[in-house]
Amino acid sequence: MRELAGRAPAAVRSVPWSAISVVVMAVALVVLIVSYQPPADTAEEIGSLIRCPVCQGVPISESPAPMARDMMEILRRELAEGASREEAIDAVLGAYPGSLLLEPEVSPTTVALWAVPLVALVVGAGLTLTLRRSRLGAVAVLEETEARHRLDQIRADLDELAAQQAAGEIDPEAARHLRESYEAELAETQAALREISAASETPLPRSTTRAVAGTALVVGALVVIVLAAGAFIVDRPGQSSGVADVAADPDSVSNETLAAVIAANVDHPQIDGMRLALAERYYEEGDFQSAFPYYFDVASSDKATPAQAATALTRLGWMTYAGNGEVDTALELLAQARELVPDDPFPLYLEGLVEWCGRGDAAAGAEAFRQVLRNDLGDDAVRRQVEADLAAAEAGEACGS
Amino acid sequence: MRELTTPRRRASGMKIAAWAVVALSVVLAVVFASRFGSDPALSESPLLGRPAPEVTLPRLLGSGEVSLSDYSGEIVVVNFFASWCLECRVEHDALVAASDSFSGSGVRFVGISYQDDPSDSIRFLEQEGISETTEYLVDEGSRAAIAFGVFGIPETFFIDPEGTVVGRIIGPTDALTLGGAIDAIRRGEDPGQQRLGNTRSAPGDT
Numbered sequence: 001m002r003e004l005a006g007r008a009p010a011a012v013r014s015v016p017w018s019a020i021s022v023v024v025m026a027v028a029l030v031v032l033i034v035s036y037q038p039p040a041d042t043a044e045e046i047g048s049l050i051r052c053p054v055c056q057g058v059p060i061s062e063s064p065a066p067m068a069r070d071m072m073e074i075l076r077r078e079l080a081e082g083a084s085r086e087e088a089i090d091a092v093l094g095a096y097p098g099s100l101l102l103e104p105e106v107s108p109t110t111v112a113l114w115a116v117p118l119v120a121l122v123v124g125a126g127l128t129l130t131l132r133r134s135r136l137g138a139v140a141v142l143e144e145t146e147a148r149h150r151l152d153q154i155r156a157d158l159d160e161l162a163a164q165q166a167a168g169e170i171d172p173e174a175a176r177h178l179r180e181s182y183e184a185e186l187a188e189t190q191a192a193l194r195e196i197s198a199a200s201e202t203p204l205p206r207s208t209t210r211a212v213a214g215t216a217l218v219v220g221a222l223v224v225i226v227l228a229a230g231a232f233i234v235d236r237p238g239q240s241s242g243v244a245d246v247a248a249d250p251d252s253v254s255n256e257t258l259a260a261v262i263a264a265n266v267d268h269p270q271i272d273g274m275r276l277a278l279a280e281r282y283y284e285e286g287d288f289q290s291a292f293p294y295y296f297d298v299a300s301s302d303k304a305t306p307a308q309a310a311t312a313l314t315r316l317g318w319m320t321y322a323g324n325g326e327v328d329t330a331l332e333l334l335a336q337a338r339e340l341v342p343d344d345p346f347p348l349y350l351e352g353l354v355e356w357c358g359r360g361d362a363a364a365g366a367e368a369f370r371q372v373l374r375n376d377l378g379d380d381a382v383r384r385q386v387e388a389d390l391a392a393a394e395a396g397e398a399c400g401s
Numbered sequence: 402m403r404e405l406t407t408p409r410r411r412a413s414g415m416k417i418a419a420w421a422v423v424a425l426s427v428v429l430a431v432v433f434a435s436r437f438g439s440d441p442a443l444s445e446s447p448l449l450g451r452p453a454p455e456v457t458l459p460r461l462l463g464s465g466e467v468s469l470s471d472y473s474g475e476i477v478v479v480n481f482f483a484s485w486c487l488e489c490r491v492e493h494d495a496l497v498a499a500s501d502s503f504s505g506s507g508v509r510f511v512g513i514s515y516q517d518d519p520s521d522s523i524r525f526l527e528q529e530g531i532s533e534t535t536e537y538l539v540d541e542g543s544r545a546a547i548a549f550g551v552f553g554i555p556e557t558f559f560i561d562p563e564g565t566v567v568g569r570i571i572g573p574t575d576a577l578t579l580g581g582a583i584d585a586i587r588r589g590e591d592p593g594q595q596r597l598g599n600t601r602s603a604p605g606d607t
Contacts, residue, residue, distance in 0.1 A: 074544075
């Protein structure tokens with residue numbers, strides 16, 4: 001009984017800290033609402049909401065940068081011509097990403113930014129309330145148990161007093177005092193029990209409170225994750241938002257464009273690679289006339305590697321023979337190519353063909369083919385072709401027969 | 402009697418709640434860190450896919466004004482440059498050569514002097530080379546730069562023959578990239594946006 005009487009009054013105990021928190025938050029909300037300023041509508045006010053694109057975190061209204069001043073001028077002009085706040089902002093920021101607005105527009109990201117604290121507040125409030133109910137419930141159970149135990153004890157004392165009085169073991173006057181004392185204590189305990197029941201709601205089972213708290217946490221976490229992920233995916237800027245990469249790869253451009261590029265970059269250190277690439281394209285298309293000048297430039301370039309120059313000379317040699325029938329010039333070009341790349345049997349093979357087919361010298365051709373076959377030709381088909389040519393030349397057959 | 406909370410079970414619940422808070426914090430940190438790391442200057446221009454801004458500017462060399470819509474039906478390459486921009490000198494030869502190469506083939510190069518004294522821009526062109534096929538304009542009041550959403554220079558925009566902005570190069574360009582972008586537009590593709598190097602926002606900017 002002493003313990004119950006020593007606790008704080010029920011009226012004080014029923015003022016929960018969570019309620020105070022809610023009141024504080026409500027006051028804060030009211031303050032926010034009261035201090036809310038309507039949307040800016042002068043150039044200076046709007047300018048204070050726009051981050052200067054060429055400065056570091058300064059609004060255009062405060063930036064001395066010429067670009068910022070020009071933006072302010074546009075704002076003033078737009079507003080003077082009757083443009084709305086949104087139209088004026090669009091006139092300045094229409095071509096810029098929305099992140100330049102210091103007062104962010106509504107987007108998945110900004111919604112997430114606002115929603116996350118609210119969700120956290122709801123989850124926190126839910127947790128606080130459920131835990132508090134759980135704790136109150138536990139306290140109430142303990143107090144109720146104590147009170148009922150006390151009631152049982154008082155009733156047992158009263159019964160025992162009655163038995164002692166009936167047996168004449170106690171003085172009647174003392175018995176009357178004790179009974180009055182017990183009955184008063186009984187009434188007080190019964191009142192306390194009713195108070196406990198009234199002060200606290202029937203506590204939820206522990207399993208239920210845990211489930212509520214867990215569900216609140218999971219739901220809150222899911223909402224936050226979905227919002228954050230959505231904002232991340234939808235608003236992810238730059239790199240992944242459909243930005244195509246026009247790689248500087250000669251294979252990705254047309255002959256015409258590559259020709260323009262070559263013309264524009266005659267001093268480029270890799271110009272001969274580009275020339276050779278374009279010449280090879282023309283060559284494979286059978287357009288010797290277009291290929292010729294590019295091969296010629298590579299062959300006469302100081303920057304070309306020996307392999308590039310040899311390729312150009314080899315092609316020039318073959319085109320000179322196949323296109324113009326100029327045997328001597330062709331053989332001279334092929335010989336120059338061989339000097340540059342002595343280990344490459346291809347110019348020698350072409351020399352053999354020109355000797356055999358152009359000059360009609362089957363023996364010279366056969367000799368060239370034999371030298372070619374001493375090399376590792378890599379491809380069996382090439383070796384078979386050279387062997388076939390050698391056999392035909394040795395047999396004295398005419399080229400191509 | 403109702404079930405009472407044991408200290409062990411309460412501790413377990415608190416542990417779960419603590420881990421949930423930690424997990425949430427990590428997710429939020431990752432998301433917001435990735436957001437804060439993004440540079441708006443590198444974000445995709447909202448202009449891509451939209452009609453090119455209506456801009457009319459005075460000529461830098463000679464008199465009169467030119468509107469970008471004057472070149473409707475052609476591919477227009479709009480390059481922002483200034484005499485104080487080091488990267489603009491780096492790319493200048495490529496622009497001049499590309500402009501001359503593509504001249505007469507439905508491609509028009511437009512150089513817009515950005516935040517620069519016209520006399521300085523002219524001196525820059527005289528030093529680096531003037532393309533007879535390029536139209537050089539003065540961006541009075543930064544009208545064109547703001548209309549195109551320029552953060553720094555050099556920046557180069559591509560407008561297709563229908564007047565839609567289809568490409569943007571941030572930083573100094575080169576002939577192969579210019580040619581590739583023009584070729585892509587001719588194939589009916591959008592070159593899109595790419596960054597090739599640094600830009601400068603103002604004189605003295607490093």
